[in-house]
Structures are given as C-alpha cells and as structure tokens.
Amino acid sequence: RKEVEQDPGPFNVPEGATVAFNCTYSNSASQSFFWYRQDCRKEPKLLMSVYSSGNEDGRFTAQLNRASQYISLLIRDSKLSDSATYLCVVNINNAGNMLTFGGGTRLMVKP
Amino acid sequence: EAGVTQFPSHSVIEKGQTVTLRCDPISGHDNLYWYRRVMGKEIKFLLHFVKESKQDESGMPNNRFLAERTGGTYSTLKVQPAELEDSGVYFCASSQDSRELGEQYFGPGTRLTVT
Numbered sequence: 001r002k003e004v005e006q007d008p009g010p011f012n013v014p015e016g017a018t019v020a021f022n023c024t025y026s027n028s029a030s031q032s033f034f035w036y037r038q039d040c041r042k043e044p045k046l047l048m049s050v051y052s053s054g055n056e057d058g059r060f061t062a063q064l065n066r067a068s069q070y071i072s073l074l075i076r077d078s079k080l081s082d083s084a085t086y087l088c089v090v091n092i093n094n095a096g097n098m099l100t101f102g103g104g105t106r107l108m109v110k111p
Numbered sequence: 112e113a114g115v116t117q118f119p120s121h122s123v124i125e126k127g128q129t130v131t132l133r134c135d136p137i138s139g140h141d142n143l144y145w146y147r148r149v150m151g152k153e154i155k156f157l158l159h160f161v162k163e164s165k166q167d168e169s170g171m172p173n174n175r176f177l178a179e180r181t182g183g184t185y186s187t188l189k190v191q192p193a194e195l196e197d198s199g200v201y202f203c204a205s206s207q208d209s210r211e212l213g214e215q216y217f218g219p220g221t222r223l224t225v226t
Contacts, residue, residue, distance in 0.1 A: 002153070043115075043202060043217035044154065087154070097142065097206070098167060099215060101154040 001026055004102035006088050012108045017078045021105045023071040023088030032091035033064055035073050037084045038104065044087055047073075078109045113137070115218035117203050123224045129191040132221045136185070136205030142166075143186050144206075144215060145178060149199035160186060193225045 006023045013019050025033075033050035048055065050062040050071055061074040071088055088102035116135045124130050136143045145157040157176070158168040162183035171178070175194070180186040190197055200222050204215040 004153070043219050045217065046214065097144070097159060097215075098156040098170070099144075099146075100156070101146075103153040 002103070003027060003092065003100050004088055004090050006086075006102035006105045008103055008105060010106040010108050012110060013078055014110055015078055015080060017109075018074065018076045019078055019107060020075075021073045021086055021088075021107075023073075023102055025069050025071070025088075025090045025092075025100075027090070027092045028066075028069060030069075030090045030092050033071050034089040034091075034099075035060075035062055035071075036087040036089050036101075038087055039084050044089075044101075047086070075107075078107075080109050080111065083107055083109045115203055115205050115216055117201075117218040117221050119221060120219065121222045121224075123226065124193055125226055126195055127192045129189065130193055130223060132188045132190075132201055132203075132223070134186045134188070134203030134218060136203070137207075137216055140205035140207050140216075141183070142206040142208070142215075143180060144204040145186070145188055146170075146202045146204065146217075147199050148202070149196070154202065157188075190223075193223075195225050198223055198225045 004025050035047040036044040037047045038044045050064045054063045059076045063072045085104040085106045087104045090100045092100050118133045143160040146154050148154045156170040159166045160180045163180050177189045200220040202220045203218045206215045
C-alpha cells in the first residue's frame with residue numbers, strides 16, 4: 001500500500017466548475033500536510049498547507065481529517081490556469097523534514 | 112531573489128557512465144534536499160542536508176549514489192556507475208528553517224536519461 005494515495009484522474013471540468021480532490025495517508029503519526037501544484041515538466045510548487053481546522057485561500061479550500069487520515073482540496077470557480085497536477089504531500093518523519101508525495105491528480109479545465 | 116537552480120537541465124548518458132548533478136539552493140537556506148521521480152512513480156525523497164551535514168539519507172537507493180555539500184552551499188549528486196533504472200527527474204529543494212515543515216522550494220529538476 002502506498003504511503004500517500006491519490007486518484008490519478010484526469011479530472012476534466014469546464015471553466016467555472018467546482019472540483020474536489022481527495023487523498024489518504026497511511027501513517028497515523030504524520031505531522032504536516034500540504035497540497036503542491038506541478039505544471040507539466042515543471043517543479044512542484046507549494047499551493048497551501050493543510051491544517052486540522054481547515055483553511056481557505058481564495059478559491060482553494062483544504063481540509064484534514066486526522067481520524068480518517070484523509071485530506072481534501074476543493075477548487076471553486078475553476079480557471080483554465082488551474083490545469084495542472086495536484087500533489088498531496090505529507091511530512092511523515094517526526095525527526096526530519098522528509099516529504100512523502102502522492103502520485104498526483106491531474107486536472108484539466110476546459111473552456 | 113533567485114530560486115533554486117539545477118544543472119544540467121537534461122543529461123543523456125550511457126549505462127556504466129558517471130553523471131554529476133548540481134544544485135544551488137536559495138541563498139541563506141541551510142536545508143537542502145534531493146528527490147527524484149522515476150517514470151510512472153511518485154516523487155521520492157533521497158536525502159536531506161543541514162548545512163554541510165547529512166541529516167537523513169534514508170532514501171538513497173544504493174551506494175552508486177553519492178551526495179555532497181562541501182561548505183554548506185551548493186550540493187552535488189553523483190551517480191556512478193549509472194544504470195538504466197536511474198533514469199528520471201532529479202529535483203533539489205531548499206528551505207530556510209527545518210521547523211517550517213514542508214515549506215520547501217523546488218528547483219526545475221534535472222532530467223536524466225540512461226541508455
């Protein structure tokens with residue numbers, strides 16, 4: 001079983017749609033949680049951290065459910081520029097700062 | 112402010128040859144990480160430097176891989192001898208403070224192809 005699991009997609013949605021991605025992680029001792037965005041043949045870039053209380057940044061909302069070991073990302077009013085791969089990332093190592101990545105969910109926003 | 116830079120952007124070598132990848136972190140970042148993504152797989156951690164010291168090298172696949180960060184500035188990752196399964200994209204990342212868990216800034220990667 002992978003440490004961080006995501007539906008690879010692709011999710012094909014029209015502009016303006018709301019789309020949600022989910023992610024599960026296997027290590028209950030995981031400390032920190034993030035969503036990274038990766039454009040084709042580019043490096044991953046931090047989109048947002050995920051907090052237990054849930055957090056919002058503009059059109060993006062992230063939620064964490066520690067009991068279910070589940071993380072979500074909601075994108076409202078999708079833009080063409082949101083097309084990318086969204087990586088669920090977990091910091092599992094308490095002593096260090098190693099990031100563990102999911103395989104990514106590909107989003108394609110169509111006009 | 113310049114971001115993380117990596118050199119070369121692409122490298123094509125034959126099996127058995129040696130390749131050295133370089134990473135220049137963001138100025139002032141003590142923490143430097145190497146990751147790689149092989150075809151069809153997720154990005155995997157290789158190792159973590161704090162200044163010139165290896166903090167965690169649990170992800171290094173085998174002793175054909177050698178990472179150094181002399182002087183605590185730029186880092187090199189040498190693969191010797193390269194094997195076909197080493198092909199992939201090698202990312203470097205840096206962060207200022209390891210307490211800021213996850214706030215790692217990635218370089219553009221080096222795409223390595225071993226033929």
